[in-house]
Amino acid sequence: MEFGAxxxxxxxxxxxxxxxxxxxxxxFTGSIYLGGVAVEGMLRSLHWLRDKAFDPRxxxxxxxxxxxxxxxxxxxxxxxxxxxxxxxxxxxxxxDLRFADNAKTQRWLFKxxxxxxxxxxxxxxxxxxxLERCFEVVERCKVLWQRHRRRS
Numbered sequence: 001m002e003f004g005a006x007x008x009x010x011x012x013x014x015x016x017x018x019x020x021x022x023x024x025x026x027x028f029t030g031s032i033y034l035g036g037v038a039v040e041g042m043l044r045s046l047h048w049l050r051d052k053a054f055d056p057r058x059x060x061x062x063x064x065x066x067x068x069x070x071x072x073x074x075x076x077x078x079x080x081x082x083x084x085x086x087x088x089x090x091x092x093x094x095x096d097l098r099f100a101d102n103a104k105t106q107r108w109l110f111k112x113x114x115x116x117x118x119x120x121x122x123x124x125x126x127x128x129x130x131l132e133r134c135f136e137v138v139e140r141c142k143v144l145w146q147r148h149r150r151r152s
Contacts, residue, residue, distance in 0.1 A: 012041030028127040035134035036093030042141035058095040
């Protein structure tokens, strides 16, 4: 299967929609996971515009920093907080969540101090907060993608 900027972006937009549906149905782990996958896809889409090298690691912050280093972000704009927002997503996301259930995810987030107690309502809140950050990154990536796609 061949990937490129368009493929990554289209897939990411589908995943963020799926993440919302999963959250609405109480599959918080799946939602958190797919939200992170959407962010990774959007980041890879941007990266692809300037550099087609593929890093197999799922390190969101590393990809965001690389995007900055490739000159895709502008200082003095909303782009200033971009890497920090991606880092917020990365703190509560792991590619390993694809194998976890909600109970395992609750324990993992509790150990990371992302949730206060081992209760579903805190997992639901953590999921909602995570998705909010994911949507922010995806929306910003769409703007960046359009800006740099026109220049390519």
